[in-house]
Amino acid sequence: MAAVQTTSERVLNRVAIVAVLVVTLIFLAPIYWIASTAFKPRNLATTIPPTVVFTPEISPFVKLMVRRSQMREQPSAEEYAAAPWWEQMVMDGGEKVVRDGKGEVQLSGYPNRFMNSLIVAITSTVLAVGMGTFTAYGFSRFKVKGEADLLFFILSTRMLPPVVVAIPMFLMYRAVGLNDTHWGLIILYTAFNLSFSVWLMKGFMDEIPKEYEEAALVDGYTRMQAFFKIVLPEAATGIAATAVFCFITAWNEYAFALIMTNRRAQTAPPFIPSQVGSGLPDWTVIAAGTLLFLLPVAIFTFLLRNHLLRGVTFGAIRK
Amino acid sequence: MATAVMTTLDPRSRAAARGMSDISIRNLFIIPTILFLIVFNIFPLLYSLGYSFTDFRASGNAAANFVGLQNYRTLLNDPFIWNNFVITAKYVVVSVIGQVVVGFGTAMLLNRDIPLKGLITTLLLLPMMLSMAVVGLFWKLLYDPSFGIINYALGLGKFEWLSNPDMALYAVALTDIWMWSPFVMLLSLAGLSAVPKHLYEAAAIDRAGPLYTFFRITLPLVAPILMIAVIFRTMEAFKTFDLAYILTSQPTTEVISIRLYKMAFQEWQTGLSCALAYIVLIMVLAITNIYVKYLNKVKER
Numbered sequence: 001m002a003a004v005q006t007t008s009e010r011v012l013n014r015v016a017i018v019a020v021l022v023v024t025l026i027f028l029a030p031i032y033w034i035a036s037t038a039f040k041p042r043n044l045a046t047t048i049p050p051t052v053v054f055t056p057e058i059s060p061f062v063k064l065m066v067r068r069s070q071m072r073e074q075p076s077a078e079e080y081a082a083a084p085w086w087e088q089m090v091m092d093g094g095e096k097v098v099r100d101g102k103g104e105v106q107l108s109g110y111p112n113r114f115m116n117s118l119i120v121a122i123t124s125t126v127l128a129v130g131m132g133t134f135t136a137y138g139f140s141r142f143k144v145k146g147e148a149d150l151l152f153f154i155l156s157t158r159m160l161p162p163v164v165v166a167i168p169m170f171l172m173y174r175a176v177g178l179n180d181t182h183w184g185l186i187i188l189y190t191a192f193n194l195s196f197s198v199w200l201m202k203g204f205m206d207e208i209p210k211e212y213e214e215a216a217l218v219d220g221y222t223r224m225q226a227f228f229k230i231v232l233p234e235a236a237t238g239i240a241a242t243a244v245f246c247f248i249t250a251w252n253e254y255a256f257a258l259i260m261t262n263r264r265a266q267t268a269p270p271f272i273p274s275q276v277g278s279g280l281p282d283w284t285v286i287a288a289g290t291l292l293f294l295l296p297v298a299i300f301t302f303l304l305r306n307h308l309l310r311g312v313t314f315g316a317i318r319k
Numbered sequence: 320m321a322t323a324v325m326t327t328l329d330p331r332s333r334a335a336a337r338g339m340s341d342i343s344i345r346n347l348f349i350i351p352t353i354l355f356l357i358v359f360n361i362f363p364l365l366y367s368l369g370y371s372f373t374d375f376r377a378s379g380n381a382a383a384n385f386v387g388l389q390n391y392r393t394l395l396n397d398p399f400i401w402n403n404f405v406i407t408a409k410y411v412v413v414s415v416i417g418q419v420v421v422g423f424g425t426a427m428l429l430n431r432d433i434p435l436k437g438l439i440t441t442l443l444l445l446p447m448m449l450s451m452a453v454v455g456l457f458w459k460l461l462y463d464p465s466f467g468i469i470n471y472a473l474g475l476g477k478f479e480w481l482s483n484p485d486m487a488l489y490a491v492a493l494t495d496i497w498m499w500s501p502f503v504m505l506l507s508l509a510g511l512s513a514v515p516k517h518l519y520e521a522a523a524i525d526r527a528g529p530l531y532t533f534f535r536i537t538l539p540l541v542a543p544i545l546m547i548a549v550i551f552r553t554m555e556a557f558k559t560f561d562l563a564y565i566l567t568s569q570p571t572t573e574v575i576s577i578r579l580y581k582m583a584f585q586e587w588q589t590g591l592s593c594a595l596a597y598i599v600l601i602m603v604l605a606i607t608n609i610y611v612k613y614l615n616k617v618k619e620r
Binding site: 013016017019020023024027028029030031033034037046047048049050131132134135137138139141142144148150152153154155156157159160161162163164165166167168169170171172174187188190191194195198222223224225227248251252254255259268269270272273276283286287290293294297298300301302305308309312313314316317 | 338339341342344345347348349351352353355356359360361363364366367370377425428429431432433434437439440441442443444445446447448449450451452453454456457458459460461463465466468471497500501502505506509544547551554558560561565576579580583584589592593596599600603604606607608610611614615617
């Protein structure tokens, strides 16, 4: 800002600060509401007026993890006293923890879906970023005939609506038995992220001076050695940023997962909404599941903050 | 495709003499990706192109019969499909305009001396990074007519958002605006910060009014990058599926992706849905083409 500030300008700045605060509060309110509902007792989740001040508890997270069923009769005092603290929390809600014949506690569907999400997102990220890094280097350093067309082709595969791709993929997967498998989703997410990874990594590769490798080549490195020993370490930040973006995309993906999986390989995004069936859903448990699911992305967003612009424009705008 | 990649390299390249030649390294690095995308994206699309000319139903065992262009004719003459496109268009217009107004407005506010600007910007960007399906689901609670916080905060009583057929599409668009205004804000901020300061100083010396400065300096210089945001969001809103599918099941919110999903995986009209998929695909590719042109234009500057 200019050193000379008129009074009206100073007032304007104050107004802007207040407006920014209001906008920020409105934007964060839904996220705050998810986080606070995850720590509410069930009877406070849907009150009129909404409950803002309450004693936080972790029972929603316990309920999220174990399989529960309605209790027909109240547990006896001894039964209640003998139960561990987390089981008491479930009992307090009028439910009981389901155990198998050997008395082992049965887990709910959530931990399993969360693991599926991790497996699919991590594997597809490694594949997409790995292949994307090589390809980006190829496009960045060598003359490729029809480069613009090839790059457009690569990007256009990223823009295809998931439902459009899902129809033939569903039929093909059904023929080879890949429906409802981890690999089925991993392949789809790798293909989806690969184009993004090529575009973003190409931007990062273009920024590494060619002179670095040329010097190495003069020193007797082969092109391969120069790539692995000089270029890859230089590109480390870019690779990390690209990987985080790919992870988030795969982690959040809904349509493919909804269509291609139903039980074994189902990820969290189609699972969490399926918990809101008919009747009165327990929003505290849904909020707990949502919060755990959002947490990694929130942390990554914070780590990525300086690369977000690049990521969302496929590397075109760098700031 | 592989032959298209072949081309001559600089013969003076010293590396060509040692180890793998540059040409083979380039092919080794590029061809697997191209092949992967052909096998898992292009081949499936050819497969569905074939089915789009048949009456195939994936739920039955009946063989597919070739019906020529019948599916395309049926779709283009179906007023219900046109209605799905109209709903989609309405959704695109409302949500993209909303995102530009909120996103660009917030960027204008942030483009000043704001304390904790970096932290606030990062916090504001959070919604767009989250899963549409999972966070969208939670908006069901926020929109609830009896205990939702939106009605409470706005004093709307028992206003129906999602179960009112006339309101539901706007409610979905509002959630989309919440999620994606940050995207427009991020790009606008980049555009605004690139406007040279001396232009504003010159305008101040000439005693130009704030409106004049905005329309003659700010807007023209931010326009190209804002255009990228608009095209990208238009494309994404056109493809929208998750939010509308999770938030409501109103016929008035049946955007084209939902129609396509139902046709393919609930009604199992595989042949017909492949044809509809192609109509949608051509529209998306057209927008993608415009988008990439703009990206390259801005990149060159």
